[in-house]
Amino acid sequence: MSSYRKRIVVIGHGMVGHRFVEAAIERGLTETYDIVILGEEPRAAYDRVALTSYYEVGDKALSFLPSGKYADPRVSLELNAKAVAVSPRARIITLEDGRQVEYDELVLATGAYPFVPPVAGKDLENVFVYRTIEDLIAIKKAAKKAKTGVVIGGGLLGLEAANAVKQLGLETHVVELAPRLMAVQIDSGAGKTLSREIENLGLTVHTGAMTEAILGTKGKVSGLALKDRATLNADIVVFSAGIRPQDALGRAADLEIAERGGILVDEHCRTSEEHIWAIGECAAPNGKMYGLVAPGYQMAEVVVDSMLGGEGTFEGADMSTKLKLLGVDVASFGDAHAETPGSLELVYSDAVAGIYKKLVISEDGKRLLGGVLVGDASAYGILRPMVASGLPLPDNPEDLILPAGSGGLSKMELPDEAVVCSCNNVTKGQIKGAADNGCTTQADVTKETKAGSTCGSCKVQVKKIIEDHFAAQGVVVDKSLCEHFPMTRAELFDVVLVHGYRSFNEIIEAHGKGRGCDICKPAVASILASQLNSHVLDQGNRQLQDTNDAYLGNLQKNGTYSVVPRIAGGEITPEGLIAIGEVAKDFGLYTKITGGQRIDLFGARLEQLPAVWKRLVDAGFESGHAYGKSLRTVKSCVGSTWCRYGQQDSVAMAIELELRYRGLRSPHKLKGGVSGCARECAEARGKDFGIIATTNGWNLYVGGNGGAIPAHAQLLAEDLSDEDLRKYLDRFLMFYIRTADRLQRTSTWLDSLEGGMDYLRQVVIEDSLGIAEELERAMASHIDSYFDEWKATIEDPEKVRRFMSFVNAPETPDPNISFGTTRGQIVPEESAGPVSLGMPQIGASL
Amino acid sequence: MTLDPTRQMIEICPVDAIDVETGVAALVHGEAVAVFRTYAGDVFALSNYDPFSHASVLSRGIVGTRTVDGESVDFVASPIYKEAFDLRTGICLDKPEVSIAAYEVVVREGVVYVGSVKAVVEE
Numbered sequence: 001m002s003s004y005r006k007r008i009v010v011i012g013h014g015m016v017g018h019r020f021v022e023a024a025i026e027r028g029l030t031e032t033y034d035i036v037i038l039g040e041e042p043r044a045a046y047d048r049v050a051l052t053s054y055y056e057v058g059d060k061a062l063s064f065l066p067s068g069k070y071a072d073p074r075v076s077l078e079l080n081a082k083a084v085a086v087s088p089r090a091r092i093i094t095l096e097d098g099r100q101v102e103y104d105e106l107v108l109a110t111g112a113y114p115f116v117p118p119v120a121g122k123d124l125e126n127v128f129v130y131r132t133i134e135d136l137i138a139i140k141k142a143a144k145k146a147k148t149g150v151v152i153g154g155g156l157l158g159l160e161a162a163n164a165v166k167q168l169g170l171e172t173h174v175v176e177l178a179p180r181l182m183a184v185q186i187d188s189g190a191g192k193t194l195s196r197e198i199e200n201l202g203l204t205v206h207t208g209a210m211t212e213a214i215l216g217t218k219g220k221v222s223g224l225a226l227k228d229r230a231t232l233n234a235d236i237v238v239f240s241a242g243i244r245p246q247d248a249l250g251r252a253a254d255l256e257i258a259e260r261g262g263i264l265v266d267e268h269c270r271t272s273e274e275h276i277w278a279i280g281e282c283a284a285p286n287g288k289m290y291g292l293v294a295p296g297y298q299m300a301e302v303v304v305d306s307m308l309g310g311e312g313t314f315e316g317a318d319m320s321t322k323l324k325l326l327g328v329d330v331a332s333f334g335d336a337h338a339e340t341p342g343s344l345e346l347v348y349s350d351a352v353a354g355i356y357k358k359l360v361i362s363e364d365g366k367r368l369l370g371g372v373l374v375g376d377a378s379a380y381g382i383l384r385p386m387v388a389s390g391l392p393l394p395d396n397p398e399d400l401i402l403p404a405g406s407g408g409l410s411k412m413e414l415p416d417e418a419v420v421c422s423c424n425n426v427t428k429g430q431i432k433g434a435a436d437n438g439c440t441t442q443a444d445v446t447k448e449t450k451a452g453s454t455c456g457s458c459k460v461q462v463k464k465i466i467e468d469h470f471a472a473q474g475v476v477v478d479k480s481l482c483e484h485f486p487m488t489r490a491e492l493f494d495v496v497l498v499h500g501y502r503s504f505n506e507i508i509e510a511h512g513k514g515r516g517c518d519i520c521k522p523a524v525a526s527i528l529a530s531q532l533n534s535h536v537l538d539q540g541n542r543q544l545q546d547t548n549d550a551y552l553g554n555l556q557k558n559g560t561y562s563v564v565p566r567i568a569g570g571e572i573t574p575e576g577l578i579a580i581g582e583v584a585k586d587f588g589l590y591t592k593i594t595g596g597q598r599i600d601l602f603g604a605r606l607e608q609l610p611a612v613w614k615r616l617v618d619a620g621f622e623s624g625h626a627y628g629k630s631l632r633t634v635k636s637c638v639g640s641t642w643c644r645y646g647q648q649d650s651v652a653m654a655i656e657l658e659l660r661y662r663g664l665r666s667p668h669k670l671k672g673g674v675s676g677c678a679r680e681c682a683e684a685r686g687k688d689f690g691i692i693a694t695t696n697g698w699n700l701y702v703g704g705n706g707g708a709i710p711a712h713a714q715l716l717a718e719d720l721s722d723e724d725l726r727k728y729l730d731r732f733l734m735f736y737i738r739t740a741d742r743l744q745r746t747s748t749w750l751d752s753l754e755g756g757m758d759y760l761r762q763v764v765i766e767d768s769l770g771i772a773e774e775l776e777r778a779m780a781s782h783i784d785s786y787f788d789e790w791k792a793t794i795e796d797p798e799k800v801r802r803f804m805s806f807v808n809a810p811e812t813p814d815p816n817i818s819f820g821t822t823r824g825q826i827v828p829e830e831s832a833g834p835v836s837l838g839m840p841q842i843g844a845s846l
Numbered sequence: 847m848t849l850d851p852t853r854q855m856i857e858i859c860p861v862d863a864i865d866v867e868t869g870v871a872a873l874v875h876g877e878a879v880a881v882f883r884t885y886a887g888d889v890f891a892l893s894n895y896d897p898f899s900h901a902s903v904l905s906r907g908i909v910g911t912r913t914v915d916g917e918s919v920d921f922v923a924s925p926i927y928k929e930a931f932d933l934r935t936g937i938c939l940d941k942p943e944v945s946i947a948a949y950e951v952v953v954r955e956g957v958v959y960v961g962s963v964k965a966v967v968e969e
Binding site: 443447483484514515516517518521522539542543544545546547550551555557558559606802805806807808809812814815816817830 | 856857858859863864865866867868870871872873878881884885895899900901902903906907908909910911912913918920921923925926928930940
């Protein structure tokens with residue numbers, strides 16, 4: 001070499017070789033070295049992990065280097081360049097075409113080749129392996145004239161290959177020698193579930209099946225002879241029976257080879273020869289070969305680091321995997337086979353749903369060691385980091401794998417790797433990182449990371465992560481309601497109560513600044529409403545209300561409203577049903593039975609609301625408050641009146657409670673349920689308060705209805721009399737209304753109470769704070785002052801005045817609202833932009 | 847939407863018909879316009895169409911103030927997904943790359959008139 005610059009040669013341009021070059025450029029290795037890459041394949045590195053998607057997306061989408069060149073001019077890539085010999089002494093590589101290349105440092109990244117067992121007939125036409133894009137092109141060509149395909153090998157790659165063969169429209173068989181699929185990663189229970197799910201997709205799985213010979217006619221494949229089983233017909237055969245390290249160059253150069261193949265390297269990925277390194281599947285650190293791409297990437301980074309004089313070492317790799325095979329979730333992590341002495345296994349299996357989950361737990365039951373998930377791998381994001389971080393298991397580890405709704409996961413301290421926003425794939429660590437970079441509110445973090453910007457269901461969780469993060473750092477967390485009020489909702493509630501304020505203006509002048517906003521105004525409105533119970537549309541109240549309360553209807557996506565009359569406990573007369581039906585028919589509304597045993601009427605225009613409600617009020621209905629942060633429904637089952645199992649009259653109790661608490665404004669909407677016996681037909685434990693009848697009275701549960709994070713209500717008190725039930729419920733609801741955060745559900749409020757359920761029980765039942773009487777009095781005052789706000793609205797022209805389409809054209813309906821039809825009823829149609837009506841003859845010109 | 851400086855101003859309603867810190871919808875040259883009145887007595891008009899939800903609803907949003915660069919800005923929050931729009935300019939405070947039309951407004955002898963779309967002010 002004449003140049004004073006040194007040269008690194010990389011043999012192999014697969015995923016790992018490419019990663020090495022990228023890391024070398026990124027970390028400045030090319031400041032001192034030129035890099036030459038020799039690739040044997042005709043194309044530059046591509047995403048082999050996603051190989052199966054080649055049929056859908058093509059080779060361009062898979063390529064890591066579509067231009068065929070690296071941006072750094074000191075890196076050159078030679079394709080179709082097969083190295084056949086290396087001379088470590090002379091530091092020279094010889095290519096197949098006779099050319100020679102000198103090197104200062106040599107990196108072997110030659111990968112692996114597919115293993116084809118020595119079976120008779122393996123050289124017949126239409127026998128393939130599954131490794132390169134060229135293989136896939138050949139399989140596709142042969143598949144055009146084929147009906148049946150057989151994949152030999154039921155490991156990860158074999159199932160990928162089977163997926164590809166199925167995609168090509170062939171009847172597909174998977175033949176696996178081991179007694180289960182994916183024998184390396186998963187246990188027999190998981191294997192059974194996986195087999196069943198894959199068979200449901202139309203593939204045939206043969207496990208414990210040994211291939212004796214590949215049969216052929218006229219030089220082409222015709223079938224597969226299996227030991228002790230019927231012969232399978234096959235037009236194509238794909239081998240996916242494992243891979244072997246591509247270590248031939250290393251052997252020829254007399255490098256030390258591991259016992260089971262692969263070039264032996266130390267923790268820096270150095271081979272037995274100075275200046276030669278090996279990374280990826282051709283290498284065997286500590287004698288062990290890794291058939292996954294992630295460890296190969298780690299090795300590439302380690303070598304770059306070493307060449308720069310760094311200390312990085314390769315210490316073995318996490319072999320956890322999560323993937324979707326043929327649409328079935330499969331994940332395996334940590335000690336999946338329970339090889340740790342004394343380890344315990346916890347298994348949840350639902351054969352009907354195709355779900356199998358196993359946790360491997362340490363002997364003392366305190367740590368998670370590993371696990372297997374088939375059919376539902378949603379917990380992988382939380383469980384795998386738990387293994388790595390050594391986070392202590394919760395008291396009931398089964399909650400981690402039981403179906404959602406059992407509450408275990410929601411109460412866990414999540415590891416940083418856990419995905420919080422699944423719409424945008426944002427982890428807890430990224431959210432904390434955003435907080436460290438200056439974001440102080442959930443809104444800031446959402447802007448920065450996109451967490452919560454799509455469906456929004458994780459916003460509350462994002463907020464809590466930020467608060468906990470700052471609290472952990474000893475930073476005083478600003479719990480201000482918004483920029484206008486430097487206090488929490490609970491504090492503001494007390495301020496209003498103590499001073500006896502009756503209007504927003506009084507409150508903001510005395511305790512806030514500015515004119516308020518869309519956060520504090522509805523919060524103050526709710527606080528005033530639960531203390532005064534005046535009409536939400538009174539002067540001074542109505543500009544505080546969110547649109548639902550401002551127009552006493554539930555705003556839907558096209559700007560129309562839904563109307564929900566109260567049907568307490570779900571009990572309704574035939575006359576009532578007919579009246580609702582007639583109103584819906586006359587106004588052309590969409591009707592649907594709600595989840596809370598009522599009837600929703602959708603699609604009412606703003607200006608139609610008073611007329612719709614006039615009809616409903618005349619028919620004896622009142623507001624169902626479906627629009628408010630308020631009590632919605634108390635659901636009931638049939639109860640002891642009709643049901644042969646009923647213990648108590650759940651219908652009467654549900655009606656009584658719904659009427660007792662109707663109109664009650666609260667930090668979040670509230671729902672209740674009353675079941676007449678433990679069969680729980682009213683699903684009462686999914687509610688903010690749930691009541692289940694016993695032979696001795698009522699069991700009271702609170703804090704269910706977690707919204708995006710499902711939560712079951714927990715037992716507050718048992719075997720209550722009617723009177724005690726009302727008393728405890730009054731106290732519970734008022735205590736929640738006074739102390740919860742804005743938009744905080746009962747479940748998260750209960751979680752946030754220091755002392756949790758025990759503390760709540762002390763307050764509500766033992767009256768530890770001495771406020772029970774006051775809470776009851778506050779509820780009594782609410783009950784006494786209840787009136788139907790829709791009836792009051794339609795009787796007051798001043799209030800009705802505001803229900804109009806246009807202030808200067810009250811008879812003209814909004815042209816932006818239009819409807820289509822689905823299943824015989826109206827559906828909203830999206831308007832594309834502001835709609836113009838042309839030039840109407842209205843108003844006077846100036 | 848076209849910019850037409852010669853367009854006539856349209857009478858909307860008496861200013862007292864708009865409750866303080868609320869909006870009303872009005873029809874101006876065939877377009878739905880939201881007209882707001884603030885606590886300080888200022889009157890503003892924006893397009894009623896919320897570009898995030900594709901619904902004509904902004905007049906039904908909550909009106910308030912927000913501090914932007916040390917200045918108190920009057921805004922309306924869309925009732926659908928709650929994005930805040932500056933009442934003076936129609937610029938979305940949460941996503942400044944999005945803005946809606948703001949209209950010329952005058953109040954004469956207690957009556958509100960709305961005219962054409964305000965020209966965009968380069969600051």
